[in-house]
Amino acid sequence: MAHTRSSFLIALILPIMAFGQAGTLDLSFNGTGYTSTAIGTNNDLGRAVLQQADGKIVVAGMAVIGAYFDLALVRYMPDGSLDASFGSGGYTTAPVQPIRDEAYDLAIRPTGEYVVAGRSGNGTTDDYAVAQFTSNGMLDAGFGNAGVAFSDLVSNEQFNALALQNDGKIVAAGSMAGFGGLLIRFNADGTLDNTFGTAGIVTSIVPGTTGGVFEDVVIQTDGKIIVVGSFVGGMAGNWTVARFNSDGTPDLSFGSNGFTSTDIGTLSSLPEEARAAALDANGRIVVAGHARNSLDLVVARYLSDGSLDA
Numbered sequence: 390m391a392h393t394r395s396s397f398l399i400a401l402i403l404p405i406m407a408f409g410q411a412g413t414l415d416l417s418f419n420g421t422g423y424t425s426t427a428i429g430t431n432n433d434l435g436r437a438v439l440q441q442a443d444g445k446i447v448v449a450g451m452a453v454i455g456a457y458f459d460l461a462l463v464r465y466m467p468d469g470s471l472d473a474s475f476g477s478g479g480y481t482t483a484p485v486q487p488i489r490d491e492a493y494d495l496a497i498r499p500t501g502e503y504v505v506a507g508r509s510g511n512g513t514t515d516d517y518a519v520a521q522f523t524s525n526g527m528l529d530a531g532f533g534n535a536g537v538a539f540s541d542l543v544s545n546e547q548f549n550a551l552a553l554q555n556d557g558k559i560v561a562a563g564s565m566a567g568f569g570g571l572l573i574r575f576n577a578d579g580t581l582d583n584t585f586g587t588a589g590i591v592t593s594i595v596p597g598t599t600g601g602v603f604e605d606v607v608i609q610t611d612g613k614i615i616v617v618g619s620f621v622g623g624m625a626g627n628w629t630v631a632r633f634n635s636d637g638t639p640d641l642s643f644g645s646n647g648f649t650s651t652d653i654g655t656l657s658s659l660p661e662e663a664r665a666a667a668l669d670a671n672g673r674i675v676v677a678g679h680a681r682n683s684l685d686l687v688v689a690r691y692l693s694d695g696s697l698d699a
Contacts, residue, residue, distance in 0.1 A: 419469030426463055426471065428480050429453035433461065437495035437505070445472060449495040449505045452482050458489040458510075462503060462522055476526030483528055485509040485518055485537050492520070494550045498557070502529055506561045508547035509539045516541040517548050519561055519575060533579030542590070546571055550605045554612070558582055562616050564602035569594035570618060572603065572633065586637030593631065593639075594620065601629065604678075605666045613640055617663035617676050620650065627652045628663035628678050630691055644695030651697070653680035653687055661687075673698060 414422025427433065429452035436450040444467035452461035459482040464475035471479025484490060489510035496504045501524035509518040518539035521532035528536025548563035548571075557577030565571040570593040574585035581589030594600060601620030608614055612635035620629045627650045632643035639647025653661055663678040674691040690698040 417468065424465065424469040426480065428461055428463070428482065429459070430455060434491075435461075435463070436491070436493050436507075439495055439497060441497065443467075447495065447497070447503060449492040449503070451489075451491040452480075454482060454484070457484060457487060458491060459484045460490045460492050460505060460507070460518075460520055462492070462495075462505065462526060464526065474525065481522065481526040483520060483522075483536070485520070485539055486511040486516070488512040489515075490518065493548060493563075496551055496553050496559075498553065500524075502532075504551060504553065504559055506548035506551040506559075506563075508563075509537075514541050515545045515547055517546045517561070517563060517565075517571070517573065519548065519551070519559060519579065521579065531578065538575060538579040542571075543568065548573075549603065552606045552608045552614075554608055560606055560608060560614055562603035562606035562618075564618075565592055568592040569601045569620060570603040570616065570631070572606070572614070572616060572637065574637070584636060591633065591637040603631075604662065604664050607666050607668055607674075609668065609672070615666055615668070615674055617666045617678075619662040619678075628661045628676070628680075628687075630663065630666070630674060630676060630695065632695065642694065649691065649695040651689065653689075 416422055431453045433452045434450045435448040438448045440446050446465040448463045450461050451458045461482045463480040464472040466472050486509045492505035492507040494506050503522040506519045508515045516539045520537045521529040523529050543566050546565040548561040551561045559575040561573050563571045572591040574582040574589055576582050583589055601618055603616040603618040606616045614633045616631050618629055629650045631648045632640040634640050641647055661680050663676050665677045667675045672693050677688050680687045692698050
């Protein structure tokens with residue numbers, strides 16, 4: 390029986406006058422402005438993308454291999470063609486546990502290795518997972534356990550974002566069932582960093598809330614860690630920005646006890662979610678997400694003390 394399947398899809402829309410009107414698809418990229426790559430047997434999914442200094446494009450996500458979902462990494466040439474020197478003909482897949490492995494975020498080290506963060510499911514629980522691949526697309530045997538660091542803390546946890554410190558350590562942010570936001574720091578070799586939080590792990594619930602999730606993480610030049618997400622208090626949640634010191638303790642100089650919670654919308658039945666964060670040249674925190682007003686797009690900017698920048 391015929392079925393519909395999904396593939397990794399990447400499109401570049403570049404404002405280059407030589408290739409047409411600004412904002413239109415760049416036809417110099419794969420001849421169409423986009424490319425689609427079928428890896429597994431059904432419903433592949435790309436979740437994170439980065440472009441290297443040499444112009445190559447790397448996408449991380451998952452591929453369906455038979456009955457299972459595996460971590461997947463694809464590398465394209467600047468023109469949109471698969472990079473045949475990477476993995477197996479341009480892509481690589483890696484099973485962690487037998488059921489469902491997914492990469493949600495991706496970073497590249499100065500030395501060329503790729504680090505991905507996400508989750509690994511065994512059919513009963515979802516565990517946090519971080520994997521490292523070599524520059525040619527193979528799991529890095531010197532990282533974690535045969536290239537992967539994962540663990541089951543409670544019933545379900547996952548990473549949504551990661552950031553690399555200048556010393557090579559990995560900060561990964563996500564959620565843990567019953568404990569709200571999850572923040573873990575790994576040493577460069579994939580072991581837990583015992584100088585951070587409790588044995589490398591920080592779990593966090595904003596005071597006055599019952600749970601939540603960290604969606605993105607960025608690291609300041611002074612080593613402090615910014616996370617953004619949504620925390621639930623009552624029927625729905627406000628979006629939240631938090632800052633932690635480099636040892637994993639809340640930065641009490643930021644917001645209220647290290648957290649600032651912004652109630653933007655008015656519809657109490659819908660959640661508000663801060664999805665992405667960046668630091669501008671002046672150290673201000675720029676956050677994007679959505680509010681309760683019919684899920685309106687929101688961009689907000691915070692000062693370094695956690696207050697909104699009027």
